[in-house]
Amino acid sequence: MSGKKKIRIMDHELVPKHEVVPKEEAIKILKELGVTPQQLPLLRASDPVAREIGAKPGDVVRIIRKSPTAGKIVIYRFVIAG
Amino acid sequence: MVMKEEKVIGAIKFGILSPDLIRKMSATAIVTSEVYDENGLPVEGGVMDPRLGVIEPGQRCATCGNTLARCPGHFGHLELARPVIHIGFVKHIYDLLRATCRKCGHLKIPKDEIDKYLNLYERLKDKWPQLARSLSEFVKRKAIKNMECPHCHAKQYKIRLEKPTTFIEEGPLGRLWPNKIFNWLDQIPSDHLRLLGYDPNFSHPKWMIIRVLPVPPICVRPSILLETGIRSEDDLTHKLVDIVRTNEKLRESIASGAPEVIVEDLWELLQYHITTYIDNEVPGVPPARRRSGMPLRTLAQRLKGKEGRFRGNLSGKRVDFSARTVISPDPYISINEVGVPIEIAKTVTVPVRVTPWNIDEIRKYVLNGPNKYPGANYVIDPTGRRIDLRFIRDLKAVAESLKPGYVVERHLIDGDIVLFNRQPSLHRMSIMGHIVRVLPGRTFRLHLAVCPPYNADFDGDEMNLHVPQNIEARAEAKTLLLVQEHILSPRYGGPIIGGIQDYISGAYLLSSKVTLLTQDQVSDLLASISYDGEIPEPAVLSPKRVWTGKQIISLLLPENFNFSKEAKISSGALKCTDEECFWDSYLVVKKGKLLLGVLDKAAIGAQQPESMLHFLIREYGNAFGKEFMDRAFKLFLRFIEMRGFTMALTDIMIPEQAYEEIKEVVEEAKKEIDELIKMYREGKLESMPGRTLEETLEIKILDVLSKARDKAGERAVKYLDPFNNVFIMAKTGARGSALNITQMTAMLGQQSVRGQRISRGYRGRTLPHFKRGDIGPEARGFVASSFVKGLSPIEMFFHAAGGREGLVDTAVRTSQSGYMQRRLINSLIDLVVEYDGTVRSAYGELVQFKYGEDGVDPKNTSFGKAVNVERIIEKHVGWKK
Numbered sequence: 037m038s039g040k041k042k043i044r045i046m047d048h049e050l051v052p053k054h055e056v057v058p059k060e061e062a063i064k065i066l067k068e069l070g071v072t073p074q075q076l077p078l079l080r081a082s083d084p085v086a087r088e089i090g091a092k093p094g095d096v097v098r099i100i101r102k103s104p105t106a107g108k109i110v111i112y113r114f115v116i117a118g
Numbered sequence: 119m120v121m122k123e124e125k126v127i128g129a130i131k132f133g134i135l136s137p138d139l140i141r142k143m144s145a146t147a148i149v150t151s152e153v154y155d156e157n158g159l160p161v162e163g164g165v166m167d168p169r170l171g172v173i174e175p176g177q178r179c180a181t182c183g184n185t186l187a188r189c190p191g192h193f194g195h196l197e198l199a200r201p202v203i204h205i206g207f208v209k210h211i212y213d214l215l216r217a218t219c220r221k222c223g224h225l226k227i228p229k230d231e232i233d234k235y236l237n238l239y240e241r242l243k244d245k246w247p248q249l250a251r252s253l254s255e256f257v258k259r260k261a262i263k264n265m266e267c268p269h270c271h272a273k274q275y276k277i278r279l280e281k282p283t284t285f286i287e288e289g290p291l292g293r294l295w296p297n298k299i300f301n302w303l304d305q306i307p308s309d310h311l312r313l314l315g316y317d318p319n320f321s322h323p324k325w326m327i328i329r330v331l332p333v334p335p336i337c338v339r340p341s342i343l344l345e346t347g348i349r350s351e352d353d354l355t356h357k358l359v360d361i362v363r364t365n366e367k368l369r370e371s372i373a374s375g376a377p378e379v380i381v382e383d384l385w386e387l388l389q390y391h392i393t394t395y396i397d398n399e400v401p402g403v404p405p406a407r408r409r410s411g412m413p414l415r416t417l418a419q420r421l422k423g424k425e426g427r428f429r430g431n432l433s434g435k436r437v438d439f440s441a442r443t444v445i446s447p448d449p450y451i452s453i454n455e456v457g458v459p460i461e462i463a464k465t466v467t468v469p470v471r472v473t474p475w476n477i478d479e480i481r482k483y484v485l486n487g488p489n490k491y492p493g494a495n496y497v498i499d500p501t502g503r504r505i506d507l508r509f510i511r512d513l514k515a516v517a518e519s520l521k522p523g524y525v526v527e528r529h530l531i532d533g534d535i536v537l538f539n540r541q542p543s544l545h546r547m548s549i550m551g552h553i554v555r556v557l558p559g560r561t562f563r564l565h566l567a568v569c570p571p572y573n574a575d576f577d578g579d580e581m582n583l584h585v586p587q588n589i590e591a592r593a594e595a596k597t598l599l600l601v602q603e604h605i606l607s608p609r610y611g612g613p614i615i616g617g618i619q620d621y622i623s624g625a626y627l628l629s630s631k632v633t634l635l636t637q638d639q640v641s642d643l644l645a646s647i648s649y650d651g652e653i654p655e656p657a658v659l660s661p662k663r664v665w666t667g668k669q670i671i672s673l674l675l676p677e678n679f680n681f682s683k684e685a686k687i688s689s690g691a692l693k694c695t696d697e698e699c700f701w702d703s704y705l706v707v708k709k710g711k712l713l714l715g716v717l718d719k720a721a722i723g724a725q726q727p728e729s730m731l732h733f734l735i736r737e738y739g740n741a742f743g744k745e746f747m748d749r750a751f752k753l754f755l756r757f758i759e760m761r762g763f764t765m766a767l768t769d770i771m772i773p774e775q776a777y778e779e780i781k782e783v784v785e786e787a788k789k790e791i792d793e794l795i796k797m798y799r800e801g802k803l804e805s806m807p808g809r810t811l812e813e814t815l816e817i818k819i820l821d822v823l824s825k826a827r828d829k830a831g832e833r834a835v836k837y838l839d840p841f842n843n844v845f846i847m848a849k850t851g852a853r854g855s856a857l858n859i860t861q862m863t864a865m866l867g868q869q870s871v872r873g874q875r876i877s878r879g880y881r882g883r884t885l886p887h888f889k890r891g892d893i894g895p896e897a898r899g900f901v902a903s904s905f906v907k908g909l910s911p912i913e914m915f916f917h918a919a920g921g922r923e924g925l926v927d928t929a930v931r932t933s934q935s936g937y938m939q940r941r942l943i944n945s946l947i948d949l950v951v952e953y954d955g956t957v958r959s960a961y962g963e964l965v966q967f968k969y970g971e972d973g974v975d976p977k978n979t980s981f982g983k984a985v986n987v988e989r990i991i992e993k994h995v996g997w998k999k
Contacts, residue, residue, distance in 0.1 A: 106972035
């Protein structure tokens with residue numbers, strides 16, 4: 037088993053917290069922001085983190101990351117095929 | 119007036135002109151290469167055919183019947199004897215030829231796959247155009263690879279493109295002449311084209327082969343009449359004549375049944391002419407030249423580049439009501455003002471509508487006419503007729519005829535608002551609104567404190583001035599663009615407009631402890647700023663009533679202002695970190711009274727956030743900030759004038775004894791370096807981590823030499839009066855630094871090129887004055903002389919080498935950063951902070967969920983810090999910490 041150890045990228049310090057937002061909540065959030073899903077920043081379904089959390093095209097993913105100005109910032113990404 | 123029906127452009131579609139469309143929009147066919155007949159009149163059917171549009175004023179257009187001003191010009195067309203390739207589409211044609219079958223024209227992909235991809239393509243097209251494009255690209259690549267047609271099973275051959283326009287099949291077809299290519303492209307089914315990203319209805323690839331050439335209207339290529347009476351034609355016309363002539367020859371030789379070789383030669387010539395007609399800078403094609411040898415400026419050259427149609431005419435425009443001249447300083451005007459020469463004030467004008475309230479005033483302007491200031495240049499009556507006052511004999515009659523509703527274009531007068539700009543306009547403070555002050559002289563005058571935002575100096579800089587022409591623009595300029603609204607920089611929040619140079623020296627000297635002012639001096643100072651308030655009790659009553667400079671400065675501060683901060687001079691021996699300060703290097707203002715400390719760059723300087731000036735502006739507003747700067751700066755200058763301030767040679771001269779000491783320092787350093795070199799030669803020198811032995815030696819030598827320079831500086835400075843003029847400037851931050859003083863008095867130190875000691879020149883040495891292999895300090899650019907003592911010829915050479923590098927660096931940096939700036943601006947220009955605090959692109963795409971992630975405007979912060987608790991406490995309580 038040399039070097040075959042599974043690396044969980046979510047555990048890495050530089051990977052911010054990702055989570056799939058439930059459909060009803062996602063609709064609410066989109067309404068609040070006043071955007072269509074396509075106007076959100078995108079996330080490819082083939083993105084390693086997206087695969088890890090099981091995000092499917094059409095999902096909205098919430099990312100909570102550190103920010104030098106605000107301390108912590110919540111952003112949303114729309115998952116697309118690819 | 120009846121409103122016309124409003125039409126909105128919903129979308130724009132680009133395509134390729136089809137031969138049918140070219141014929142349809144054509145006013146006439148071009149049939150002859152003759153341009154003018156023996157009478158000098160344009161030949162019908164030539165490239166200057168009158169049906170292509172009016173050229174001379176007064177004529178009526180043969181096509182549309184309009185006069186010169188209203189005729190838009192009309193296209194003609196030229197039927198080519200043989201088709202040619204459009205140079206702009208060569209790449210597309212090449213790809214299509216390779217991707218489709220040579221026999222049946224089908225895309226070289228099995229039918230079921232085509233259907234599958236087409237289905238996917240149709241679904242992607244509207245929502246994800248980018249993805250659709252990459253799908254087309256993928257399909258194309260796949261089709262090119264296939265060497266057998268899946269539809270008709272014909273064997274495919276490799277197709278070679280011999281730049282620029284020759285296609286050769288390495289198979290039975292051989293040279294693919296444009297007519298063959300046309301037939302090939304014509305065969306491709308519409309669906310297959312659609313899959314490849316072409317819209318066959320608007321840009322069918324067969325139209326990439328030119329069979330009919332549109333001939334642009336004459337007004338696109340006007341001829342110029344020289345003084346000698348000779349007509350000089352436009353480059354495009356020349357090229358068109360070439361094309362028509364070659365086309366004629368080609369047609370004749372085909373008709374007369376000339377040998378195929380000759381026909382093909384002419385065909386190639388026609389291809390060359392049409393290629394250069396479209397783009398005269400195609401690689402591999404010799405550019406068509408004028409008789410003088412200048413390459414012709416053909417279609418692509420008209421559009422391309424900095425002076426092309428896009429960058430030169432559409433994005434960049436020339437304007438009226440603007441002026442440009444040299445700038446010079448004027449410390450007596452307000453920072454909000456600009457001094458305008460009378461000559462300019464009489465040329466650029468402001469339109470004013472006549473009303474019952476201003477009619478008397480405007481009559482005066484009209485009476486003065488265009489030559490007497492303040493006058494007027496034009497009168498526009500309500501019908502829109504312009505009366506040029508230059509040609510009016512009886513100004514009085516015109517003045518009498520003025521009635522409300524007239525518009526008068528009067529000269530600029532004091533109090534008008536104008537926009538003032540210096541290139542390069544790198545940030546929004548590069549264009550600010552100024553209030554006009556008409557002054558004698560021929561230069562624009564501006565206050566010294568507004569030099570930093572414009573990055574201006576007076577070594578010959580020129581600036582531009584624009585006069586807003588309507589009330590809305592003037593109001594906007596006054597409320598948004600006025601200089602005082604830009605004192606605080608949106609970059610870091612601090613004042614970008616503030617004290618510089620003499621203002622700082624003056625402030626320091628006036629606020630210094632030793633400054634005591636008699637009643638006469640106080641009166642002089644306060645009169646210079648038209649102070650009309652009370653004068654406080656003098657600080658010293660006996661033996662003479664004298665005031666301190668701090669008392670005078672306090673008169674300008676608001677009554678409830680509290681502030682404390684270390685001064686710029688607080689360093690070294692004069693270091694103070696709290697109010698217990700013997701050296702007067704800790705600034706304390708309580709209840710608007712300057713109690714302790716001096717004003718220097720840290721208190722009133724430009725580009726100094728969290729300074730006294732910064733908080734005065736933040737807490738009392740821009741208008742107060744402007745008022746404070748106008749008054750305080752005038753006061754500081756008046757004081758520095760009274761006291762006198764200069765820099766003399768004696769300020770940087772040191773006695774002989776000091777030179778001895780410096781010599782000692784140099785000797786010591788040399789000895790140390792000799793030691794290092796000896797160790798290196800003997801291999802005893804240990805290398806530093808990650809460095810070679812040579813690098814280690816260089817680093818150590820540089821270290822020793824820079825320490826030697828600092829030490830020499832210290833020794834020299836010891837002999838100087840620490841309160842002489844040069845030191846005052848360096849310490850307060852007005853101008854110069856400790857290093858500058860060291861270089862003037864003690865020594866220049868090591869000169870460097872690319873961060874290294876100077877080592878190149880002759881073989882093994884920098885100059886023939888040294889032995890080969892000498893790596894001692896002198897042989898590698900160490901300068902032990904000072905500017906005061908003077909440099910030896912060898913030292914001067916090294917100094918010049920180092921200085922040259924600096925010049926080259928700045929030249930390279932400005933061009934590179936300028937290009938980076940341009941690209942950044944082009945990519946970020948449409949981003950907008952919406953009312954909900956999000957940053958969005960022009961299409962509503964979210965870029966940031968909150969501006970800067972915290973929603974804070976840096977202009978209202980100091981260095982991006984939104985809340986400064988310490989400052990809030992100090993502001994209200996009067997102390998901090």
